Amino acid sequence: MSTNDEDFIDPAPWINAIPQAHKGRGAISNIAGRYETQLIETVDDGWRPYAADTDINPALKTHITPELAKTILSRNQSPDLPFSVTLNPYRGCEHGCIYCFARPTHAYLGLSPGLDFETRLYAKTNAPELLRRELAHKNYEPSPIAFGMNTDAYQPCERELKITRRCLEVLHECDHPLGMITKSALIERDIDLLQDMTAKNLVTVAITITTLDHSIARTLEPRAASPTRRLQTxxxxxxxxxxxxxxxAPVIPFVTEQELENVMRAAADAGATAAGYTVLRLPWEVNPLFQQWLQTHFPERAERVMNRIRDMRGGKDYDANFATRMRGEGLWADMIRQRFAKGLKRYGLGKSGRFVQLDCSLFRKPLSIPAPKKTDGQLDIFG
Structure with a gap:
């Protein structure tokens, strides 16, 4: 395959020599981002700073850097997404899901989409103030805001920082519609606001469950809530x-794909009224990271998994075509699509289309608008 293919990074240099897994982390290594001019390879010389009889590297600490963002609402025109406006309170995500399509965004920061993405986080501490100012703009037109598309808005650090909670309070005050997607039970903390907004048709919530197998979940999405806990949520x-x-989401062939119907049934029994799915996407650095993970945790089926993925991507590891990137194409993609459709009927679930039905007519602009925060440092001389 040519390295000129869209969204493609040759995984071979990364999967030939597999490092060991890190406790509580999804990525196996800190691969270089696609904008880096130098490639650093780690070589094991046998002198390890930890017990020789262990098969897992020491736990890595999470570092959170406060950040004063310039804007907080991002817009897209992707035809295969049901929303056009997103809000991400954080950069990076401690949940560490190995398949996360947002991992490549850390390359823009000069950091690795690998371990850096889940250990070096940025918290947009001024997000609620920015949101209030953007909603107050005279030309602002309300459209449902999707929370946590490039990061889980309820990842562990939210418990103390409460940035998501404060943003939610702004939207609650303004009767602004929103949708949330998370793998965290922490969303239960905000039931009071969500319940009040539900009465006005302003909220829809999605809980992601990829697998019911706890052993797979511990390596696939190591710091997210367990599958059982998500069902309770x-x-x-x-x-x-x-x-x-x-x-x-995502459906991963021979890893989680066989559980599709079981997940749908368990969610329906817990009270879910609708369902959606996507097949695994491997854009940019996600491809070598995922293949490293496969070789480390499922070496006996790694080749089989990748062959099935290529069957659904026209022979490539990934195809970014808007028409097929979420569902795939070909025989195997059609089989998953048919199984999902039958699951909807069998378990009484609707399709995940409620997002576009939220009420935008109740929106009112915020009453108070905070003054912009000044950043520390030399830029202050221009204030």
Missing amino acids: IEKLAQAGIPVLVSV
Whole structure:
């Protein structure tokens, strides 16, 4: 395959020599981002700073850097997405899901989409103030805001920082519609706001469940809530009257694909009313990172998994075509599509289309607008 293919990075240099897994982390290594001019390779000389009889590297600490963002709402025109506006309170995500399509964004920061993405995080501490100012702009037109597309808005650091909570309070005040997707039980903390907004048709929530197998989840999405805990979250949201759907995403051949129907059934039993799915996407650095993970945790089936992925991508590791990138193409993609459709009927689930039905007519601009925060340093002389 040519390295000129869109969204393609040759994985061979990374998967030939497999390092060991890090406890509590999804990525196996810190591969270089595609904008780096130098490639650093780690060589094991046998002098390890930890016990020789262990097969897992020491745990890595999470570092969170406060950041004053310039804007907080991002817009897209992707025809295969049901939303056009997103809000991401953080950069990077401690959940460490190895398949995360947002990993390549860390390359823009001069950091690795690998371990850096899940250990070196940035918290947009001024997000609520920015959101209030953007909603107050005279030309602002309300459209449902999707929370946490490039990062989980309820990842572990949110418990103390409460940036998502404060942004949610702004939207609650303005009667602004929103959709949330998460793998965290922390969303239960905000049931009070979500329940109140639900009464006005302003909220939809998606809980992602890729697998019901705890052993797979521990390596696939190591710091997200367990599958059982996520089902409990669906149940609590449903009991509060909040519309909740299950996102079976991504479907990974021979890793999670065989659980598709079981996940749908368990979510429906917990109270989910709709479901959606995507097949695994491997853009940019996600490709070598995922193949490293496969070789480390499922070496006996790694080649089989990748062959099935290529069957659904026209023979390539990934195809960014808007028409097929979420569902794939070919025989195997059609089989998954048919299984999902039958699952919807069997378990009484609707399709995940409620996002576009949220009410934008109730929106009112915020009453108070905070003054912009000044950054520390030399830029202050221009203030």
